Amino acid sequence: MAMSMSMQWRETQGKQLHDPFFLKSAADTCRFCPGPIIVGAGPSGLAVAACLKEKGIPSVVIERSTCIASLWQLKTYDRLRLHLPKQFCELPLKAFPKDFPTYPTKQQFLAYLESYAKEFDIKPAFGESVESAEFDAGMGMWRVRTVLFGKEIHRTYLGRWLVVATGENAEAVVPEIEGMEEFEGTRIHTSVYRRGNEFEGKKVLVVGCGNSGMEVCLDLCNHNARPSIVVRDSVHVLPQEMLGRSTFGLSMSLMSWFPVQTVDRFLLFISWLMLGDTAKLGIKRPDLGPLALKSISGKTPVLDVGTLAKIKSGDIKVCPGIQRLTRKGAEFVDGISEDFDAIILATGYRSNVPSWLKEREFFSEKDGMPRRPFPNGWKGENGLYAVGFTKRGLLGASMDARRIADDIEQCFEVEANQFMVFSCSPN
Structure with missing residues (x-):
């Protein structure tokens, strides 16, 4: 009896782009992918590749950087730890080591990801930046064009499924x-701090x-700098733990029993007991509770790891919004000016999907996020998927x-058999 496509691919796991099933053109510029094309080798991309591998479905992971999880490896500060307990940050099919602390360090998390990629034999095509990706209706396939970093070498990948995992x-x-x-003075973004x-x-x-801004301020204090933090908008600051449990874990437990508004009132009451009135420190809370606000806007509350105590002691100064910068410092909206030696922009990140994905129905051109909110923003049309865009961190990505792996599995054998006869012509 002939082996199924899934069984064939289980037999050939671990082979890279020279795999005989991975068809190439004579010029080696156009490649057919029997399984999904995954753009991005961060935690989200690794999670999808692992879930597919567990089902015997091959994938090709394309990564513009030279390593997995490049944001974590290259653009985060040294003192970073996971803000949520490890059980809420595990990727599918693999738990954190038992000896890891409740809140793993950056280095421990990276070690976990490296082990994850090794265990599931995920070997991304590194140093390839995606220039464009579009669906070819005539072929019924996605055409993904890349350029190799530092070289004028272009490649085109063709595949039935495209997973956007750039996050x-x-x-x-x-x-x-x-x-x-x-x-x-010195001016940097937190991505280089x-x-x-x-x-x-x-x-x-x-x-x-x-x-990030709150934790960078704490790190600056611990290194004898004199930080000030701009608080332009209202923000919820919650203790990282309350009543002997992580605030996030406690919230999830309460949400299974009570409505969001009730849980929010409880969280704010405990926060007031533990942290006091943050408005007196120049940090006004939003009108909506932290969980309601998160659900509607995706805005995450700050989980305090010690910064608020430094603000109360005067080691960190809270400033209102900036009116303008000057040669020596900043002028604030309250009319007060102050000199600074350096400015650190803890102004976050954004999606870059609109710059390369030629699709306008599933992803918004404005912010590069799926138009449909969680939990319905993972699947588009024509075999297009999104992972890492839930605004719910690693838990949402997992x-x-x-979901993506389960969905692709339903049609993989039929469509893979159909496209295995496809041959690719050079660009």
């Missing part, structure tokens, strides 16, 4: 602030009061990775 945090957001070019010792003794203005 919400593909590109750093650098806001336009009046006077930005006039400022004579590593540790606070470089700023010892200096006055530093951190622009942005999310989790959920979508499983």
